[in-house]
Amino acid sequence: MNAEQLERIHTGKGFVAALDQSGGSTPKALLQYGVPESSYSGEEAMYALVHEMRTRIIKSPAFDSKYILGAILFENTMDREIDGLLTADYLWEKKGIVPFLKVDKGLAEQADGVQLLKPIDGLDALLKRAVERRIFGTKMRSLIKEANPAGIRQVVEQQFAIGKQIAAAGLVPIIEPEVDIASADKAESEKLLKAELLSQLAALGPDVKVMLKLSIPTEDNFYAELIEEPHVLRVVALSGGYAQAEANERLARNNGLIASFSRALSEGLSAGQSDEAFNEMLSESVRNIYEASIK
Template sequence: MLSRFETGRGFLAALDQSGGSSPKALQLYGIEPSEYSGDEQMFDLIHAERVRIMTDPAFTSERILAAILFEDTLGREIEGKGVAEWLWATKGIVPILKIDKGLRDEADGVQLMRDIPDLGDLLGRAKAAGALGTKERSVIHAADEGGIAQIVDQQFDLASTVLDAGLLPILEPEVDIHAPDKAAAEEQLKARILEHLAGLGDRKVAVKISIPSVDDFYADLIAHRNVARVVALSGGYSREDADERLARNHGLIASFSRALLDGLSVHQTDQEFHATLEASIAAIYKASLT
């Protein structure tokens, strides 16, 4: 599984909308808040959307390398199997678990991750369910050296715990694409990441970043012996814009959520749904091949 993640062709499908982002995700899918009541119904509906995506003929290991799952999904099933087990056994797609619990309020130009209660138990369940690794997101809004240092320190502290649990951490220090000093923030971020990588010994992490302002800016991270893979989020760009920017960055592959799901609707026929998803996957895959 690790070998496929490190060397396989394709991109990551981020199907990890959390409780906070699920209402908006359902609205984009054509389901209004008035059509369900409470978290249980909401999560049932978002799971039904994810199952429809994952079981679609377009969603295969030929173009999808891995899928990032929300914690609620981990305890659910597809065709009688746990979702993570089903993804790997049936589709050959690597399962990853989102473990962060959202963001703290902004300070020093960044939003650190909130504390993760019962982290040990969560990592144990991820390992038992068959996940290869985890994903954890924080956000950089400005090129503040102190704030960025805090972001990277927190990401690597958590990564150490994930590695000790036998899982591969995907660090996600997102740089806000609207930051006025985005390029400067990326320079500071990369420098701090490289410092921490030097202390990993033989251990590896993966990194999920915003598509950089300067093409091929993360080439040294992609080639680093302690980095299993570098993937990019769409970050608010349209799918077309994200694909075009991604294609200019050699070795960088997509890990898209909203850009992947754009245009899908609960009201589509299976044929319409498949055609929309097929077009999205084909475009993102092509952009991930450079």
């Protein structure tokens, strides 16, 4: 593990950019960027286009380590290059931004009010490749839709079981049990979730470090204990479907919680924009998300 990257993620001022839309969400990400499905044919063409989009974001002068601590990549992006360098190497060597990798394979069907992770086949091989590609950490997303104690316990237990496997491979896992922002009992789900997270964290070995990626809580500063927990390098927040302005407003009310936005980061960016307009829009978004993260 890179000590400089560890220190940057643990104490740096800024946020984590989520550039990890995968197979299921890539068409939506491209459509938001102004590239309709009718303009490409087949998976390879789709991934080539989304890599162009991510490359444009990463190479933009607005994508600056003054504001951005890390970036989460999709496996396909990890294996591609930017200007002759593997994406993770470009991020760290040219930008000073710490690379992460999304490792999950999507969500299982809903049961007990939650969606667990689908089995992650070939995880050990993927983690080995990630280490070889100089990735710092990983992330995996589960989804909580109802305040069901058994379901939430299963989500957290599964996340930590896989998280320990990831930590043993020399990477820092981002544990992501998202609570659906549209859930009728979101605040109750968050109470159950926090208790389960604290329980699992307390059982970790002293040297194990994790990050948490959580929905912005209903009650301001509700996750303060998690932010202070010794095993936790950082707690980051997903935008969860909020528009950027609302996500920033909610985030700013939570001390120590920083952004890890995806849709809210790329909001307003379009394939048809001139580089000047694109960079200006991205710069404004980056600065606004940064300001909300450091409050």
